[in-house]
Amino acid sequence: MTRPAGPPPSDAHRQPAVPDYAVVIPTLGRPSLRACLEALARTPGPLPSRLVLVDDRNTLDTAGHADPRARGLDVPALLSPVTTVVSGGGRGPAAARNAGWRAAGPVPWIVFLDDDVVPGPSWAEDLARDLARAGARTAGVSARISVPLPPDRRPTDWERNTAGLATARWITADLAYRREALESVGGFDDRFRRAFREDADLALRLLDAGWDLAAGDRRTSHPVRPADRWVSLRTQAGNADDVLMTRLHGRDWWERAAAPRGRLPRHFAVTGAAVAAACCTALGRPRAAAVCASAWLAGTAEFAWARVAPGPRTRAEVAVMAATSVLIPPAACWHWLRGLWVHRRARPMARQHPAGPPPEAHPARARTSEPVSS
Structure with a gap:
């Protein structure tokens, strides 16, 4: 036509x-x-x-x-x-x-x-x-x-x-x-x-x-x-799709597709520090818990600032970045682990x-x- x-x-x-x-x-x-x-x-x-x-x-x-x-x-x-x-x-x-x-x-x-x-x-x-x-x-x-x-x-x-x-x-x-x-x-x-x-x-x-x-x-x-303010948290579900891509195309698909790697290794480190702090507290080891909690706080603060610094830095934006920066690392890790299970038998x-x-x-x-x- x-x-x-x-x-x-x-x-x-x-x-x-x-x-x-x-x-x-x-x-x-x-x-x-x-x-x-x-x-x-x-x-x-x-x-x-x-x-x-x-x-x-x-x-x-x-x-x-x-x-x-x-x-x-x-x-x-x-x-x-x-x-x-x-x-x-x-x-x-x-x-x-x-x-x-x-x-x-x-x-x-x-x-x-x-x-x-x-x-x-x-x-x-x-x-x-x-x-x-x-x-x-x-x-x-x-x-x-x-x-x-x-x-x-x-x-x-x-x-x-x-x-x-x-x-x-x-x-x-x-x-x-x-x-x-x-x-x-x-x-x-x-x-x-x-x-x-x-x-x-x-x-x-x-x-x-x-x-x-x-x-x-x-x-x-x-x-x-x-x-809405929680959109960045929902997008972490894409980590499961990254697992599927690795199953289908191998570990070099990131380079072939020119896809940015993201912060998943850092998210695992930050989440691991939080889990370790909780475990040390439960085991009655306050000094080790304090060290792990400090590592979690430092990692979370670095992540939040990396998102706040290039933005408008309004009160609403800073509040959203602070809240979601606490939740995103464990959410990203959870979706990646979920992807390992869901796509464990995926074939091209x-x-x-x-x-x-x-x-x-x-x-x-x-x-x-x-x-x-x-």
Whole structure:
């Protein structure tokens, strides 16, 4: 589907032919979805042949529904004719994206967007160029993500956490994947139930299968969504996903995915000091308990200051950082240990087509996130 025809473009501004593509957006019905769809409808260039909204609210039935209004989803008029809504069943973003691309039909490219991003003003035109430049072995083309931060103050801990998406590799906030490549490796791994590591897992499996991944030129904004004061505590559940990644990809996956290691070793040290202090107290060894308690206090204070120092340092922010800095280390350790148990028998997904991608007509290149632009 294309937008209403206007004057023919000059040769200097003529767009390259773009392969047919579908857009898949998993959603929990957040208000940000409307801003995402409005930006998608405004941008000049070829519209998607299909827009698949995957409603992942687990309170709804699992049957598909063609009418977005029946799900309470507001879709701009320009996109309504190509929009289909299916249910994800509340199984998380990986399963939701699988449901979406499989419902999109036989289109060669699937563009995954999050429901809280805003495509740039020339997004569709830039996407056309990104896909037209992709080689036969290119499985995916990522966008350039920006995270707007407050201009008049230092960002909070949660805002800084979100800002890390701007430099993350292979994030599906805006990433176009070739359908053939998705089919060859079986799509996303449904065992990743949170919006964490499921994108890196897919990218590593594609690279291992011989595909390339590239960086495109289109731009997408990822605003910081509202969050409560305990959001940093809930995100510690991702430590279990890190265990799953190690089971599936080996211990070197951190380097291959350019993923930051985080503070888990320090969290274990701080939590161990707290446990040791409690044990020494119970055994009637006050001096040893005091030493261990001092180590716990020093580690907790260092962690809290590391989070407070770059932030706005308001009274509310300092109070939240102090409280969560006490709770995060044991929470991180608990989720890591839980992951060891839950994923103790995890095995890598089997490839659907072991032959891999088609051969290239030019000499082999390193399979990295190389830009598609000249």
